[in-house]
Amino acid sequence: GQQVMQIPQYQHVQEGEDFTTYCNSSTTLSNIQWYKQRPGGHPVFLIQLVKSGEVKKQKRLTFQFGEAKKNSSLHITATQTTDVGTYFCAGPSTNAGKSTFGDGTTLTVKP
Amino acid sequence: NAGVTQTPKFQVLKTGQSMTLQCAQDMNHEYMSWYRQDPGMGLRLIHYSVGAGITDQGEVPNGYNVSRSTTEDFPLRLLSAAPSQTSVYFCASSYGAPNSPLHFGNGTRLTVT
Numbered sequence: 599g600q601q602v603m604q605i606p607q608y609q610h611v612q613e614g615e616d617f618t619t620y621c622n623s624s625t626t627l628s629n630i631q632w633y634k635q636r637p638g639g640h641p642v643f644l645i646q647l648v649k650s651g652e653v654k655k656q657k658r659l660t661f662q663f664g665e666a667k668k669n670s671s672l673h674i675t676a677t678q679t680t681d682v683g684t685y686f687c688a689g690p691s692t693n694a695g696k697s698t699f700g701d702g703t704t705l706t707v708k709p
Numbered sequence: 710n711a712g713v714t715q716t717p718k719f720q721v722l723k724t725g726q727s728m729t730l731q732c733a734q735d736m737n738h739e740y741m742s743w744y745r746q747d748p749g750m751g752l753r754l755i756h757y758s759v760g761a762g763i764t765d766q767g768e769v770p771n772g773y774n775v776s777r778s779t780t781e782d783f784p785l786r787l788l789s790a791a792p793s794q795t796s797v798y799f800c801a802s803s804y805g806a807p808n809s810p811l812h813f814g815n816g817t818r819l820t821v822t
Binding site for chain 2: 607646686689696
């Protein structure tokens with residue numbers, strides 16, 4: 599079945615450093631979504647990418663969707679302590695009605 | 710607008726007990742789903758529903774039942790709790806998954822002893 603792999607699993611950075619997480623799918627995706635989960639919280643939707651090669655920005659966060667629509671990345675510039683949490687990507691499953699989540703990348707930021 | 714409301718927030722069960730996790734949404738979303746989250750394993754889909762009266766299995770459905778009698782409610786039933794069901798459970802809804810963003814509830818932390 600479809601797999602969505604995310605790397606790295608954990609990332610520890612010093613405040614001010616950049617951070618990137620990568621998402622790779624075994625199949626072509628019609629869209630990809632990114633979510634953030636703060637420690638002890640619930641996943642919160644960040645953004646959805648639909649077009650091949652699409653790049654979207656939200657302040658210090660840059661999201662990219664690969665040309666082949668099988669991979670995506672989230673880049674955070676100059677991390678802050680408020681960026682701490684787990685970032686998940688999710689793509690539609692080959693079975694209608696399902697979304698497949700990656701295992702997430704947990705980001706810790708040292709002040 | 711309350712969004713997605715889950716109850717209870719915490720629950721401790723003994724092996725073999727049954728219980729129902731409640732989930733309600735007030736956004737008139739057709740799609741609702743249940744996920745469990747275990748450390749290092751991300752979010753795994755248990756059951757989902759694309760509308761009232763329609764339910765289907767996700768990746769890890771064994772030991773769980775669901776029903777969808779109304780658009781608003783999507784309860785998750787544990788028939789006979791097992792320690793392997795210790796987890797954090799999230800209910801999520803969307804206008805029309807998988808192409809619409811999911812709105813998650815605050816979660817239920819379940820411990821089975």
